[in-house]
Every structure is written in C-alpha cells, then in structure tokens.
Amino acid sequence: MKAAVGLDHAQGPGWVARFQLTPPSLQDNSADADRLCRAVRRELGVDHCQVDLALLKQLPGILREGGYAVRCVLFRDAGGGLLVHAAPDGTDALAAGLAVDLGTTRVVMRLVDLEQRQVLAETSFDNPQATVGPDILARIHYAEQPGGLAHLQQLIVDGINQHLDGLCRSCRLPTDAVHLLTVAGNTAMSHLLAGLPVRCIIREPYIPAANRFPLMTAAQLGIGANPGARVMLFPGVGSYFGGDLIAGILQTGLHRRAETALLVDVGTNAEVVLGNREWLMACAGAAGPALEGGVSRMGTTAAPGVIDRVRIDPETRTFDLHTIEDLPPRGICGSGVIDLAAQLYLAGMIDIRGKLRPETCGDRLQTIEGAAHLTIVPAEVAAGGEPLRISQADLDSLMRSKAAMYAILETITTGMGLTPETLPAFFVAGTFGSFIDPQSAIAIGMLPDLPLERFHPMGNTSLGGATLALVSREAATAVDAIRDGITYMELNVNQTFMNRFSAAKFIPHTDTSRFPSVPPPRR
Amino acid sequence: MKAAVGLDHAQGPGWVARFQLTPPSLQDNSADADRLCRAVRRELGVDHCQVDLALLKQLPGILREGGYAVRCVLFRDAGGGLLVHAAPDGTDALAAGLAVDLGTTRVVMRLVDLEQRQVLAETSFDNPQATVGPDILARIHYAEQPGGLAHLQQLIVDGINQHLDGLCRSCRLPTDAVHLLTVAGNTAMSHLLAGLPVRCIIREPYIPAANRFPLMTAAQLGIGANPGARVMLFPGVGSYFGGDLIAGILQTGLHRRAETALLVDVGTNAEVVLGNREWLMACAGAAGPALEGGVSRMGTTAAPGVIDRVRIDPETRTFDLHTIEDLPPRGICGSGVIDLAAQLYLAGMIDIRGKLRPETCGDRLQTIEGAAHLTIVPAEVAAGGEPLRISQADLDSLMRSKAAMYAILETITTGMGLTPETLPAFFVAGTFGSFIDPQSAIAIGMLPDLPLERFHPMGNTSLGGATLALVSREAATAVDAIRDGITYMELNVNQTFMNRFSAAKFIPHTDTSRFPSVPPPRR
Known part of the structure; x- marks a missing residue:
C-alpha cells in the first residue's frame, strides 16, 4: 500500500463542494432540501438534483448544525446531479472514494481522498471467483446453476469488502467515509458484481443484460462502504467490449x-x-x-522468476534470458514469448511461418510425444529442476x-x-x-x-x-x-x-x- | 366502493405502453436493457431511461419469454423516464395505480386500471394519526418526541396498507399489481408519510425539509404495493401550501x-x-x-342529520332547516353556518358587524354563562334532545x-x-x-x-x-x-x-x- 499521492492529471473540479447557504427567513423561506439543491444545481450546471430519502431526513439537522455551511459529496446521474452526502462544514472527516479495476483474474483497488484528490492507499487481490472457475466461460456456466449467480456475486462482494476494510484501516478511516465507488471491469465481471444474468453473454448473438448500468448504492450491492455511497459501474459497448475499455x-x-x-x-x-x-x-x-499466461506448460503471468526478456546471439545462437527479480527461471510471460519468437526468427531458428528449423535449432530441438519442442532453459538452470520448453504448438498458437x-x-x-x-x-x-x-x-x-x-x-x-x-x-x-x-x-x-x-x-x-x-x- | 368508471378527462397517452422490439442478432446486438430503454426513450421523448437493478435482473428472462414483446409501466423522474415494471406481452394481469388524497382528517384512495384508465374502486378512512392528535400542530409536537415521527409514519402507512389491501381484494387484484402511487397531501402530512422531520414547518420562518420529494419506491416507505412501485408525493410550495393544492x-x-x-x-x-x-x-x-367542523358545540362536518341549508322567512322570521338525509338535526356544517349567517343578516337578526340583534331575535335569544346565544333548533326537535344553539362568539369567529x-x-x-x-x-x-x-x-x-x-x-x-x-x-x-x-x-x-x-x-x-x-x- 502506498502513501498519499496527488493525482495531477485530474483537471477541473472534483465531487466535493462546500456551500455557505443563506439561512432561511420569512422573506426567503424555501425548503431546506430545495435550498441546498439549488446551490448544487448551480455548482454542477444541471437542471435537476436528486437527494436520497435517507439523506433528506438528516438534512434539516445537518444544515442547522453547520449554520447552513455544508460540505457535500456530489455525483452525476443519468438525468442530472446527485447529492450523495452532506455534513456540517468544519467537519474534519475525510470524504473518500474507491476506484476498482475488476479483473477476471486480479482485482486492484485504490482508496482516494475525494477533496484533496490524493491516493490514500492501494491494494490488489486475486478475484475470489477464481475458486469457482478460472475464466469467464467457467464462471458463466457456474452462474447458470441454481444459486450460482448469487454465490459468484457474494464472492466478489466479500473480496471487495475485506480489502476495502483493510485499506480503510491502513488509513485509520471508517468505511462509512467512503461515499463513491467507481468500478471498471469487463462485461461479464460487471454483470457478476451487479448480480445480473450472464447466460446470453456467451451465446450467439452475445447479448448482455445491460450495457449501461443504473447508478447503484453500496447498500444495494452489499458493499461495506457508507450505505448511501454510490457505485458507478463503467458502461460497456457489448459482450466483448466492457467498461474496462x-x-x-x-x-x-x-x-x-x-x-x-x-x-x-x-x-x-x-x-x-x-x-x-x-x-x-x-x-x-x-x-x-498465447499472450496471457496460458501458453504451454511454462507459460505464466509476470511474477518473480518469470522470463520477461530474451536475446539470442544471431551468430552463436546463445540464449541470454532475463527473469523478473533475477531469480532462477520458472516460466515465461507473454512479453517474454514475443521476445523469444522475435529472437528465434532473427536468429533463423524459426521460419517465416513460425516453424522450428531443425537445421539451426540443433540440440535444443527434441521430439516429445511426437511433437517438436525447443528447450529454452535446461533442467540444471531452471527453478523447478525441469527444463523449460516451448512446443511447435505453442509457437503456432x-x-x-x-x-x-x-x-x-x-x-x-x-x-x-x-x-x-x-x-x-x-x-x-x-x-x-x-x-x-x-x-x-x-x-x-x-x-x-x-x-x-x-x-x-x-x-x-x-x-x-x-x-x-x-x-x-x-x-x-x-x-x-x-x-x-x-x-x-x-x-x-x-x-x-x-x-x-x-x-x-x-x-x-x-x-x-x-x-x-x-x-x-x-x- | 364504486364499479369501474372511465376517466374521460385524461388526455394523451398514459403510463402503460406495449413494445414489440426487434429481437437481437449478430448485426444488432445491443444489450437487453438498452434495447428496451431505447424504445422507452423514444416513446416518452426523453434523453434518459432508468431501470431498477431488481427489474434489470429479470429483464433478459421477461424479454425472451414474450419474444421481445413487452408490456411496460413507465413513469417520469426528475431527469427523464423510468421503466417501473415490465411483463411479457400477452399477460392478462392488470397494471394498477393508486391515487391518494392524504388529508389531515380523512384519507381517500382510488384504485385505477393504468392501461384502461378506469377507476376500479374507491375508499376513504379517517387518518389514523388522529389517535395521536386531531390537527397538524398536535402531530408535529408529537413527532418531536423520541420515536414520535416513526410512529406517525407507521400509523399512516398501516392505514394505507390496510385499505389498499381491501381495495385490491374487492377487485380480485394482487397488491403486487399496483405499480404507481400518487399522493397529494398538505406539506405536514406529506412529510409525515415520508418520515421527514416536521419541526421547522410550524416555527418561524416555517421551513419544510423539502418542497420537492424524491420519487420513492413502495418498499422504501413500507407500502404494501409491488416493492418496485413508485410513489410520487406531489410537491409543495411551502409549509402552508402543499401538494394537495x-x-x-x-x-x-x-x-x-x-x-x-x-x-x-x-x-x-x-x-x-x-x-x-x-x-x-x-x-x-x-x-x-369557523368553516371547518370546529365552530361551536353544534358545529360538525357534513354527515347525516347535519344542517346544511337554512332559510329564514324575512317577514315571520320562521326557520326552515334542511338536514342531510332529512334526519333530525344534530349539528350544523360549514356551509350551513354560512347559510345561517346570510339568512340571519337578510332577516335583520344580526347587524352588519354580525352581532345578534335582541329587537329581532326575540325568544330565540338567551344569555348563557354571560354570553348571547341564538337557538336554532329547540330541544324537542333536535336529535340529541338538547337545543342546538349558536353563540355570539361563534358568529364573531x-x-x-x-x-x-x-x-x-x-x-x-x-x-x-x-x-x-x-x-x-x-x-x-x-x-x-x-x-x-x-x-x-x-x-x-x-x-x-x-x-x-x-x-x-x-x-x-x-x-x-x-x-x-x-x-x-x-x-x-x-x-x-x-x-x-x-x-x-x-x-x-x-x-x-x-x-x-x-x-x-x-x-x-x-x-x-x-x-x-x-x-x-x-x-
């Protein structure tokens, strides 16, 4: 987790605004909510401002406590502006937000001070839905079983809650101080977080339940932020082009x-x-x-010990491998595979069709179970004591x-x-x-x-x-x-x-x- | 309760719309919700259409069940349109709405077929909050006590639910079929239904919590209609000019x-x-x-036996009284009091200041506890066996x-x-x-x-x-x-x-x- 970092690239105003309203009088007796909403509408340049019933109930007290000076967390909804939170001005409590990269494999979360616009802390964790299935296809099939969708939703919500709690603790911030959440994920992951049916995403003609998602509350999703916090799911364009893009x-x-x-x-x-x-x-x-972790038995995602750079001397055909953190090699990541293929080609070890050339591969070439394999790392140097090899099938892929x-x-x-x-x-x-x-x-x-x-x-x-x-x-x-x-x-x-x-x-x-x-x- | 009555004065389209959507294909693969919302936006002529998360979850199933033919209940929200309910077209279930006149004393409710635009049934009942206090002032004071506001809200919600249930039973309609509720009440009653603080309504400078209320769901208010039904509280202008106006x-x-x-x-x-x-x-x-039921001991609201019309022969000063349903007189309502005063004046029995004139009132005039009283109905004719009288104080009022x-x-x-x-x-x-x-x-x-x-x-x-x-x-x-x-x-x-x-x-x-x-x- 990182210390506070300014977000320089954020231009224009943010979502926290402070207002000093004129207190009501017999000559100016508009209602409390209308008085504040008028200020919000002017601030956001919108025609409408919505307030939740729960916040509306607190509003007369909040406004009077602060002498009609108030700090607000705002947001935008389909048709206008939204008053998400209000507190008497002078409060020293932070108003925080959480940005979530909702990956199929990995989830990254960043806690942000909404007013100072600084990163407070960051964390990442494996998507807990991986216990059900490693990929989208497996999870969607699981979601079609009775209770499957609810279970998948619970898994990711629990994961977010656990790590949100950790992020907040590390900043000594109550989770109640989190008022906005923005979540960017692919179409299937976004659906699973919202509990929306996913069946038709993977079946021709590949139709999501929704491309635009309603602005939800944390309470609706069971997310342990402020119950009135708003959760914005980035909209997608289709089953194969999601909010992450x-x-x-x-x-x-x-x-x-x-x-x-x-x-x-x-x-x-x-x-x-x-x-x-x-x-x-x-x-x-x-x-x-081929470009994810999935290529061959030695393919993996970038991690310590994984080959991420390959050089082959075109004269001697000697391999010069670099691993992440310089640990003994235990696999190769996507960028390593591309490097490898490029170097094999430039060294004449594969032809223009990507086929291994026996005349240049020499001893590195072996036939295992009837298929050509090229040894990248011999057993004695590899982390696992087994040689790392790439097969012709891997290269074809x-x-x-x-x-x-x-x-x-x-x-x-x-x-x-x-x-x-x-x-x-x-x-x-x-x-x-x-x-x-x-x-x-x-x-x-x-x-x-x-x-x-x-x-x-x-x-x-x-x-x-x-x-x-x-x-x-x-x-x-x-x-x-x-x-x-x-x-x-x-x-x-x-x-x-x-x-x-x-x-x-x-x-x-x-x-x-x-x-x-x-x-x-x-x- | 009345039989179905057409609402002729309703012009233009209503809130139920049927759509036959083009089913999705590889060439036209927009998401289910987006497909329907596009049709709704076009139908309502708005830029935005919102769908609740709960309905969104059902939408792929509903659309496919009806072959993309769907019957929708729509409504409008601050910034655009709203899809309140959707069912496969061909459903024979009614979509109903409830109109509520939320009076301080009396509540009137009308159940309406939203598509045929007919009144299905109507009922009225005393506002159950009267057990706490007869008028706005008493209820607001009660609301300031711990738990008072919640109790008042519960009373009116329970009352609405009980009579909504009765209305629906009389039409053999499940309460789930009620998708829209519109409620018109004065500012205080509207606040009490929504559970909003009322303290400042009666204190200078007389500030309501809100003049515009958020569009709420039945579930939010605990109203026993369809949980996703929308409840529109008519907005007010101020503490003394409410949604009823x-x-x-x-x-x-x-x-x-x-x-x-x-x-x-x-x-x-x-x-x-x-x-x-x-x-x-x-x-x-x-x-x-004076114009409500509250004038004098004999003043009451219009009901059987209540005097609603008075004629006094200007020559003989004989009284000709009409009571509702021609029953023996037991009180006088506001319109009766106005009739009485007009006739007393025209017969010369009160002067231009509204004062009883002894020289023309004759035997009807008596002094009771030091105050002048005029007998309207002698004891032997009155329903209660006691004479009905109006006092000078009543006339002053x-x-x-x-x-x-x-x-x-x-x-x-x-x-x-x-x-x-x-x-x-x-x-x-x-x-x-x-x-x-x-x-x-x-x-x-x-x-x-x-x-x-x-x-x-x-x-x-x-x-x-x-x-x-x-x-x-x-x-x-x-x-x-x-x-x-x-x-x-x-x-x-x-x-x-x-x-x-x-x-x-x-x-x-x-x-x-x-x-x-x-x-x-x-x-």
Missing part, C-alpha cells in the same frame, strides 16, 4: 485528442479502440491464449495470436481510411503494455512498424480511468458520452478480416514492405 | 387556461391560487375554524373567517391588477365547495359578488389531481412545471392585508358598492 479511453484521453490515436488492450481478447475527439471506432477479437492482432489493427484502421503504419500514437494498456518490447512485437509483425516513440505503455488504464471518474467531474461526465460515441465493428461477421488474418500468419507479414525495419532472417 | 391546480386546469381563473380550497387555512397558462400566483391565510377569506381574495387579485368582482371563473375545491351556497357566501361578503354561473364546485381536487397524474403522462409531467411556476405571496408579512381584513369584517363589506346583488338588511 471505456475506462481505458478515459485514461488515455483518446476522446479528447485532435490527432487520431489507437488504444489496444491485450488479454484473451485483443480489444482495440481507434479515434480522436470527433469519433471513436472499436473492435475486439479473440487473440488466443502465438502465430495465430499475432496474426489476429495485426489483422484487427489493419481492419480497424483501414475501415477509417488509415493504415496501421501511419498512426500518430499507439497506446498499449495493461501489464502486456508495460512489459512488451515493441521492437520484438514489430519483428514478428504483431504491432505495426511505427517509430518506437509512438508506442506508449499506459499501465492499468482500467484503474486509472476509474480513479479519474472519482476525482474529476468532467471525466465522470464524459463516460456516457464516450460510450455512446463508440461505433463497434463486429469482426466475427467480417470476411475481409479472415483474409487479413491469413495474410498476417507469416513473420513479419506476407507483405514485407509494411515492415521495413525488420531485417530478413538469417539462414 | 398543486393537485388541485392540475385537476382544475388553471395552468392550461387562457382566461385568468381562481381556485380556492377552504379548511383551517384558505388556500388560493390565481392564474392562467402564463402565470400562477398563490397565497394562504388562516381562515379560522365566522365574521373573522369570512373577512379573512375576502381579504385574501382581494389581496391576490389586486396584486395582479384585477378585482375579485371581475374574475371570469372561480373554482371552489373540496367538501366546502360542494356544499356551499354561493349566494349565501356572497350575501355575507365572503365570496365576491360574481354571477353565480362563474362559481364551480370541484369536489375532491386533491384526489382528482392525483388520479390525473396516474393516467396521463402530460398531467404527471406538468406537476413540476406547475410547482416551479407558482409565485407565492406571503400574507403574514403584508400590512395591506391587515387593513383589508378589517374593512371586510362587516356584512357584506364596508364598501357595499362591491356587492350590488346583496339587499340591505331588514330592520
């Missing part, structure tokens, strides 16, 4: 830039957004498991993933009269973006051959976007406009996409002129 | 008329609205208890009430450059309006000397307005605009008003030229 657009500012830029988030799916302040185009396609990625990029840019190679800015979200070596990704033809400075690793844009909505009115208000402004391009029904996919299943591409910076392989 | 404006259509008209509702307070489709001016003033009423009418009309005597239309709300003889009210100078056809008794405008909001979108949507458009004139701080009040404390008025139709009294 909308948060990503918010964080990268794609919707505010004059220049056209591209945002890509890679997991089991590659989700891509292309656009600028005038328009936003999105698509998502199966990228295969990577080739499909990289081809899918390039085909997606080509399809979405071409659709807007551009090419992947002319993008002014290319944002890469998530762990993948932070660890990947763009040069390697270019070498295998996965990313377009752009000058390296145009690639921007963005880190956890889902958490970043969720945080922005907590601390910036402008950002929170932009969310719906971003969502509504997105045109979604369906790839599953796109024949041209399949042709492009086939053409991209070579290193770097059947059309090598698109990759001038990639040298031809050694023979 | 806004409902009255809605019912009389004051806000839609080209001609300026006046609406008056008389109880302990006289509440008056003057206006047309361009502007609305309102004021309220204490009218005294009536004189103050009638003077207050005329002064209010004069003040509000003069304020807009009019006079009471030039009003094109004069609506009289409530029981008072239904029973009063305008000619008698004119004779004592309580109502202006208008041609009789300009007076319109309107019955229960509070219930009527509440019903309109249930069955007409236009009406429900007009409520906030009506409220916001009202300019409230404070009489308590108006010195001119006090002068006018003094001038009106004569029969018919110090300025008799304003009452050309009233003959001079017999001597």
Whole structure:
C-alpha cells in the first residue's frame, strides 16, 4: 500500500463542494432540501438534483448544525446531479472514494481522498471467483446453476469488502467515509458484481443484460462502504467490449485528442479502440491464449522468476534470458514469448511461418510425444529442476495470436481510411503494455512498424480511468458520452478480416514492405 | 366502493405502453436493457431511461419469454423516464395505480386500471394519526418526541396498507399489481408519510425539509404495493401550501387556461391560487375554524342529520332547516353556518358587524354563562334532545373567517391588477365547495359578488389531481412545471392585508358598492 499521492492529471473540479447557504427567513423561506439543491444545481450546471430519502431526513439537522455551511459529496446521474452526502462544514472527516479495476483474474483497488484528490492507499487481490472457475466461460456456466449467480456475486462482494476494510484501516478511516465507488471491469465481471444474468453473454448473438448500468448504492450491492455511497459501474459497448475499455479511453484521453490515436488492450481478447475527439471506432477479437499466461506448460503471468526478456546471439545462437527479480527461471510471460519468437526468427531458428528449423535449432530441438519442442532453459538452470520448453504448438498458437492482432489493427484502421503504419500514437494498456518490447512485437509483425516513440505503455488504464471518474467531474461526465460515441465493428461477421488474418500468419507479414525495419532472417 | 368508471378527462397517452422490439442478432446486438430503454426513450421523448437493478435482473428472462414483446409501466423522474415494471406481452394481469388524497382528517384512495384508465374502486378512512392528535400542530409536537415521527409514519402507512389491501381484494387484484402511487397531501402530512422531520414547518420562518420529494419506491416507505412501485408525493410550495393544492391546480386546469381563473380550497387555512397558462400566483391565510367542523358545540362536518341549508322567512322570521338525509338535526356544517349567517343578516337578526340583534331575535335569544346565544333548533326537535344553539362568539369567529377569506381574495387579485368582482371563473375545491351556497357566501361578503354561473364546485381536487397524474403522462409531467411556476405571496408579512381584513369584517363589506346583488338588511 502506498502513501498519499496527488493525482495531477485530474483537471477541473472534483465531487466535493462546500456551500455557505443563506439561512432561511420569512422573506426567503424555501425548503431546506430545495435550498441546498439549488446551490448544487448551480455548482454542477444541471437542471435537476436528486437527494436520497435517507439523506433528506438528516438534512434539516445537518444544515442547522453547520449554520447552513455544508460540505457535500456530489455525483452525476443519468438525468442530472446527485447529492450523495452532506455534513456540517468544519467537519474534519475525510470524504473518500474507491476506484476498482475488476479483473477476471486480479482485482486492484485504490482508496482516494475525494477533496484533496490524493491516493490514500492501494491494494490488489486475486478475484475470489477464481475458486469457482478460472475464466469467464467457467464462471458463466457456474452462474447458470441454481444459486450460482448469487454465490459468484457474494464472492466478489466479500473480496471487495475485506480489502476495502483493510485499506480503510491502513488509513485509520471508517468505511462509512467512503461515499463513491467507481468500478471498471469487463462485461461479464460487471454483470457478476451487479448480480445480473450472464447466460446470453456467451451465446450467439452475445447479448448482455445491460450495457449501461443504473447508478447503484453500496447498500444495494452489499458493499461495506457508507450505505448511501454510490457505485458507478463503467458502461460497456457489448459482450466483448466492457467498461474496462471505456475506462481505458478515459485514461488515455483518446476522446479528447485532435490527432487520431489507437488504444489496444491485450488479454484473451485483443480489444482495440481507434479515434480522436470527433469519433471513436472499436473492435475486439479473440487473440488466443498465447499472450496471457496460458501458453504451454511454462507459460505464466509476470511474477518473480518469470522470463520477461530474451536475446539470442544471431551468430552463436546463445540464449541470454532475463527473469523478473533475477531469480532462477520458472516460466515465461507473454512479453517474454514475443521476445523469444522475435529472437528465434532473427536468429533463423524459426521460419517465416513460425516453424522450428531443425537445421539451426540443433540440440535444443527434441521430439516429445511426437511433437517438436525447443528447450529454452535446461533442467540444471531452471527453478523447478525441469527444463523449460516451448512446443511447435505453442509457437503456432502465438502465430495465430499475432496474426489476429495485426489483422484487427489493419481492419480497424483501414475501415477509417488509415493504415496501421501511419498512426500518430499507439497506446498499449495493461501489464502486456508495460512489459512488451515493441521492437520484438514489430519483428514478428504483431504491432505495426511505427517509430518506437509512438508506442506508449499506459499501465492499468482500467484503474486509472476509474480513479479519474472519482476525482474529476468532467471525466465522470464524459463516460456516457464516450460510450455512446463508440461505433463497434463486429469482426466475427467480417470476411475481409479472415483474409487479413491469413495474410498476417507469416513473420513479419506476407507483405514485407509494411515492415521495413525488420531485417530478413538469417539462414 | 364504486364499479369501474372511465376517466374521460385524461388526455394523451398514459403510463402503460406495449413494445414489440426487434429481437437481437449478430448485426444488432445491443444489450437487453438498452434495447428496451431505447424504445422507452423514444416513446416518452426523453434523453434518459432508468431501470431498477431488481427489474434489470429479470429483464433478459421477461424479454425472451414474450419474444421481445413487452408490456411496460413507465413513469417520469426528475431527469427523464423510468421503466417501473415490465411483463411479457400477452399477460392478462392488470397494471394498477393508486391515487391518494392524504388529508389531515380523512384519507381517500382510488384504485385505477393504468392501461384502461378506469377507476376500479374507491375508499376513504379517517387518518389514523388522529389517535395521536386531531390537527397538524398536535402531530408535529408529537413527532418531536423520541420515536414520535416513526410512529406517525407507521400509523399512516398501516392505514394505507390496510385499505389498499381491501381495495385490491374487492377487485380480485394482487397488491403486487399496483405499480404507481400518487399522493397529494398538505406539506405536514406529506412529510409525515415520508418520515421527514416536521419541526421547522410550524416555527418561524416555517421551513419544510423539502418542497420537492424524491420519487420513492413502495418498499422504501413500507407500502404494501409491488416493492418496485413508485410513489410520487406531489410537491409543495411551502409549509402552508402543499401538494394537495398543486393537485388541485392540475385537476382544475388553471395552468392550461387562457382566461385568468381562481381556485380556492377552504379548511383551517384558505388556500388560493390565481392564474392562467402564463402565470400562477398563490397565497394562504388562516381562515379560522369557523368553516371547518370546529365552530361551536353544534358545529360538525357534513354527515347525516347535519344542517346544511337554512332559510329564514324575512317577514315571520320562521326557520326552515334542511338536514342531510332529512334526519333530525344534530349539528350544523360549514356551509350551513354560512347559510345561517346570510339568512340571519337578510332577516335583520344580526347587524352588519354580525352581532345578534335582541329587537329581532326575540325568544330565540338567551344569555348563557354571560354570553348571547341564538337557538336554532329547540330541544324537542333536535336529535340529541338538547337545543342546538349558536353563540355570539361563534358568529364573531365566522365574521373573522369570512373577512379573512375576502381579504385574501382581494389581496391576490389586486396584486395582479384585477378585482375579485371581475374574475371570469372561480373554482371552489373540496367538501366546502360542494356544499356551499354561493349566494349565501356572497350575501355575507365572503365570496365576491360574481354571477353565480362563474362559481364551480370541484369536489375532491386533491384526489382528482392525483388520479390525473396516474393516467396521463402530460398531467404527471406538468406537476413540476406547475410547482416551479407558482409565485407565492406571503400574507403574514403584508400590512395591506391587515387593513383589508378589517374593512371586510362587516356584512357584506364596508364598501357595499362591491356587492350590488346583496339587499340591505331588514330592520
């Protein structure tokens, strides 16, 4: 957990406002709630301001206690503004918010001081729904069993509550002081948190229960913040394009830039957004498991001891491996696999189809159970005492993933009269973006051959976007406009996409002129 | 309870709508809720449509069960539209609404078929809060005691639930079928139903907790309708001008008329609205208890055996009394008192100050405990075997009430450059309006000397307005605009008003030229 960190990128006013109201008199006898709501409407520039019944009951007391000076937590709802909380001004109690990146595998939560706009603490934990199933598919099947959906919802709510409690304790803050929560997750995870049916998400024609979620209260969801706290679930565009991506657009500012830029988030799916302040185009396609932890027995997510960088001397074909925290190697992560493939290709150890070449792989090549395997780390050096190997099947899977990625990029840019190679800015979200070596990704033809400075690793844009909505009115208000402004391009029904996919299943591409910076392989 | 009655005056569409949505496909894969909300937004012509989380959870099942044909109960909220309920089309279950006139003394409830727009049944009952205190003042004092507010709220909620249950049983309708409730009450009663603090309503400067109430759910209030049913409390203008009057404006259509008209509702307070489709001016003033049941020991509310019409032969001074249902007389109601005073004046038995004249009252005049009393009904004819008498104090009280009423009418009309005597239309709300003889009210100078056809008794405008909001979108949507458009004139701080009040404390008025139709009294 980190100490307080300012959020410099939050522009414009936040959600905490202080008002000194004129106390009522015979000449000015509007009702307490109406008096405060008028100030809120003016402050937010909206026509309506809603107040919960529970808060309304307290309002006459709160206003009089503070001599009509009041500190408020505001938020926006579909049709206007919302008074979430009010306290007599002069209170020294913090008003806090919680930003949540609701990942299928991992959940990251950030506690924020809403008024000072500082990060108070941060934590992350494995999504407790993993005990039911590791992936979305398994969880959705489980959710269809009697009581399954309720159990999955309870698991994630309990997990959030436990860690929210820990975050608050670490800051000596009562959980009651948390008045706003923003949650960015993929469509299935968002549905499971809200307890919404998920059955149709994975069945053609892939229909979520909702893309826009109602603004909920913590009490409604059983979340242990202030009962009247509001929970904003980032809206999605469809079953395969969720609120995490909308948060990503918010964080990268794609919707505010004059220049056209591209945002890509890679997991089991590659989700891509292309656009600028005038328009936003999105698509998502199966990228295969190669880029997540799932590739081969040695594939894993980034963690200590995991190979994240590979160099192969093209002359001697000696391997130079780097592991996270320099521990003995025990697996390889997505960025390591891309590095590996690029280096194997440049050293002539795989051909343009990604096939292992016996004439250059030498002793490293073995046939196990009838399939070709390449030894990356011999048994005597590996952490587990077993050699780390990559199979031809793993490499084939990577080739499909990289081809899918390039085909997606080509399809979405071409659709807007551009090419992947002319993008002014290319944002890469998530762990993948932070660890990947763009040069390697270019070498295998996965990313377009752009000058390296145009690639921007963005880190956890889902958490970043969720945080922005907590601390910036402008950002929170932009969310719906971003969502509504997105045109979604369906790839599953796109024949041209399949042709492009086939053409991209070579290193770097059947059309090598698109990759001038990639040298031809050694023979 | 009445049989189904059509509500002819409901114009434009109501709150039930049926949609046949295009089922989703790969080419049109928007989410279930978004698909339905898009149709609702288009239907209502609004930018936003909200759906409760609980309904959202059911929506995928409901839509698929009906092949994407769906019957919806809609409503409007501050910032847009609201999907209150949805069922597969083809359901034969009624969707019902409940209109409530939440009176301090009496509560009237009307069950309505929202789609056919017919009255299904109606009932009324004494406000159960009367066990705590008969009037607003007593209840507010009680509400300030620990647990007092919660107890008062429980009393009225229990009363509503009990009679809602009865209404539904009489129509063989499950209470779950009630999806909308509209409640029109004065400011204090509305606060007590919502459980809002009432302390400041009766203390200078007379500040309600709220004039606009949030749209609540039945579950929030503990009302035994469908838990997701919406409860709309009519908004008020101030402590002395509540939602019942806004409902009255809605019912009389004051806000839609080209001609300026006046609406008056008389109880302990006289509440008056003057206006047309361009502007609305309102004021309220204490009218005294004379016009309610509270005048003298024989005063009562209209009921069988109560004197509601009095004629006195100006020659013989013989009394001709009419009682409700022609039963032996046991009291006199407000309209009877006005008739009595008018006839006493015209027969020369009271003077222009309302004082009993010994020279004309004869044997009917007696001094009891030092005060003058006039016998209306001798003991041998009265229902209770005791003579019915009116005291000089009662008549003085009536004189103050009638003077207050005329002064209010004069003040509000003069304020807009009019006079009471030039009003094109004069609506009289409530029981008072239904029973009063305008000619008698004119004779004592309580109502202006208008041609009789300009007076319109309107019955229960509070219930009527509440019903309109249930069955007409236009009406429900007009409520906030009506409220916001009202300019409230404070009489308590108006010195001119006090002068006018003094001038009106004569029969018919110090300025008799304003009452050309009233003959001079017999001597």
